[in-house]
Amino acid sequence: MKANASSFASIVGEDNAVCWENIEFSRQERILQAIMPGSVPSCIVYPRTTEELAQAIAHAHQNNWRILTCGNCSKISWGGLATCVDVVISTERINQLIEHAVGDLTVTVEAGMKFSKLQAILADRLQFLALDPTVPESATIGGIIATADTNSLRQRYGGVRDQLLGITFVRADGQIAKAGGRVVKNVAGYDLMKLFAGSYSTLGIISQATFRVYPLPEISGTVVLSGRAEAISQAAETLRGSALTPTEADLLSSQVVSNLGLGKGLGLIARFQSIVESVKEQSNRLLSVGEKLGLEGTIYSAADEVDLWQKLREQMHSGVRDVIICKIGVLPTAAVEVLTSVEMGLVHVGSGLGVLRFEGEGEVVKMRSLCEGNSGFLTILSAPIAVKQKVDVWGYRGNALQIMRGIKEQFDGKNILSPGRFVAGI
Structure with missing residues (x-):
């Protein structure tokens, strides 16, 4: 040693x-x-x-x-x-700011920089990186890319791979390579950023990354609706088909709603961030949709809103080590069916991606079957080692395994x- x-x-x-x-x-x-x-x-x-x-x-x-x-x-x-x-x-310890092109709305940083530090740097220039990783205080940029870790902001801004403009990485043989660039309109070369996002560092180790960034919104407001599953499902369908533009929008299981003191039944939480007039108008319109469906509705703002989203993150990701946390993906229209079958869960309204918490592996196997029956998947994120040894973490059922192995062979023979x-x- x-x-x-x-x-x-x-x-x-x-x-x-x-x-x-x-x-x-x-x-x-x-x-x-x-x-x-x-x-x-x-x-x-x-x-x-x-x-x-x-x-x-x-x-x-x-x-x-x-x-x-x-x-x-x-x-x-x-x-x-x-x-x-x-x-x-x-x-x-590879954690320096390389370049912040304020006027071009891009930033280049080294992989070891903490997400919280980068957001503070950007906030000084009234900008932000449109990602919301699971552990924002301690997550590093490289770790966020390697695990494709973003959550509710997918509704408006997409995933990690949608924010990446360029990367510098080290190949398995120690050679330094680059992909993409430092400008938004970059089309040169293969789109390795999408390949590396979520690859768990199995293809190369990222040392630098360039992201697009956005101006900080003027104000923020969050609407929470709760009540019968059928009504919540209809409210979500109305939201998806409307001209409303939430930056975050999630469906919540009944236990999450209860734990957060948001009412009874399933929940719908939507955040609007823009100028004052737009946030007020959109919040009231969604609240009106809920009222017509007989749902309980509340608007959160300022410190109460920040506290609500923080508690929601903690509900889904913190807790004892024995908890099994899974990432799922289903058709958005199947989200309510999934959430009525679990105690602790959250599904993004627009994408159908979400997070579920379980106490035992038997529940995981049943839910994987339900997700696959709805054209989806279930992947175990964190779980006791004994569970990961017994249950396939990824549960992949697609037809691209040969291609993935070929790519691995090319990058890391x-x-x-x-x-x-x-x-x-x-």
Whole structure:
């Protein structure tokens, strides 16, 4: 173990190559949540530049050492269990702002920068990155891209891959490569950004990323409707077919509604962000839709609104380690059927993507069947290791597995980058 750490120390410095036994216990615990039992990495390496990252990966490649990549470990428990990991490489110290082109509405940052820090930088110029990761305080930019981690803002702005304009990454052999650029109207080359978003670092390790950004809205307001499932379903259908333009819109299960003190039955929560007149008009129109359907309705603003969305995130993602958290996708019209079958769940109105919480693996298997019956999927994000060993994390049923394996072979022929983390053990 020490031999591996010392060999990396010649690249990144002794303080940035830490033997496993010297890593703080809390980080050890988090890392082990991502690794198949029986395998313990020799060390964790913290490169400080893209060049050091490239040298470290090249060194591992030459020695056929398998790498588990992480940022701040906020979502390292997501995805499949990595197999036979020799070394952990963290990008959290590659964390500088490269360029903020205020007039062009773009920003380029290194992968280890925390999302919260980037948002603070952008806010100083009255701009923001239109992503809402699960753990915004500690998530890094690289981790957000690797796991395609965004939530309710999909309604207006799309997913992570829709925000990316360019990336710099290190290949499995240690070579530095680029894709895309730093301008919005960029069409050169293959669209590797979409391929890398959600790849769990199995194709390469991102060191820099360029995003489009947006002006901060003048004001924000949130409408919550609650009541009978049939009425909530109709309200959601009306919202989807209307001229209303919420930035976030979710359907909530009855238990989530109850826990948040929002009423009884299922819920519909929609956030409008624009100029004052637009937010007021759109909020009242949705409230009127709810009243006609016999739903209870409330408008939240200012601190109450911020607190509501924070509590909603905590309801879905925080809690004891034994909880199983899953990402699902179904036809939007099937969202209410799904939510009436679970205690804790949230589905985005526009996309049909969502998050469900379970206490046992049996419920996961049943819900996967229901999702697949509605042209959808269920993927386990985080769960006890015993559950991930027993239940297929990804549950992939598509016909692209051969293509995915071919892509993995092209990018990482030695299979050293996060082996086992992706679909079918890729």
